[in-house]
Amino acid sequence: MTDRLIKATTAMAVVAVAAVAALISYSHALDLVRSHGETGATARLVPFTVDGLIWAASMVILDAHRHHRPVPALARWSLAAGICATIGANLAHGAAHGPIGALVSAWPALALVGSFELLMTLTRNTPPPSPPATSEHTTARRSEPACTEVEQTPEQAMLKEYRASLNGPGRPLSQRYLADRYGIDRRKVKQIITRTEGSPPS
Known part of the structure; x- marks a missing residue:
């Protein structure tokens, strides 16, 4: 719970700083x-191309990290170019006010890039959800329906009932009854009983 709270509050702070710095x-x-x-x-749109490039490059890098793939060189170069462009633009904006003015003007860009990269680091370090463990018991239970379905074929059910009738007090079930009950051709019933028992009922 503590780790989750730390990550949540850190993410909220990073997003808030990034939003203010971006504006x-x-x-x-x-x-x-x-x-x-x-x-x-x-x-109005040109500034978006700079921040959009940083976002796109960071997403590609994040995706590569999460899937354990090499980071494309173009993504690294694009991220570096976007960072240089946004910091350079802010420095140029405040250059007319001297070195201090340039640094003050550049600070929001630095805060934006830093906050964004912190958010990406936090996301990269979050482990993916583990798949639910499957025990042998669960696997066996999942396989039961298939086995049950195989055991409940009409031929097997018919043969099972016939064998049970052999041990009953009355006469064994007739082939005609079994054929009508399970919708199996009478000749096939005879073949199954003959192959299994060797002496079909009359």
Whole structure:
């Protein structure tokens, strides 16, 4: 319970920081794009391409880790390019205010990238759910219906009832009765009884 609580609160904190940092970083990137000639929908969408590249590359890396596959080189390069682009855009936005202004402006981008990578690390380290254990008893019980189904064929049920009638107080069941009761051809009934007992009833 404690481990689950720690992971849940950590994930909530990381998501909250990432959301705030993403809004500030987007605002800085939007101002930078507009100041360099882009307007309208283009200016609003360009910052998304940077964060979208980081997201896509991180998802590919996460998928590779969880399935124990090598991480594609393109995913690593794309992640590095996206991080450099978002930090560079924020640095450029605050460069007019000197080194301190550039660092202050770049901090949301650093917080966004750091929070996002922390979330990915937390997700990568979460073990996948284990499949339910199957005991020998469970396996045997699951196989019972198939065995029961085989035992309950009309021919076997007919032969079982015939054998039981041999030990009864009355006469053994006739072939006609068995054929009508189980819907089996009378000649087949005779063959089964003859092969099994050697002396069919008249």
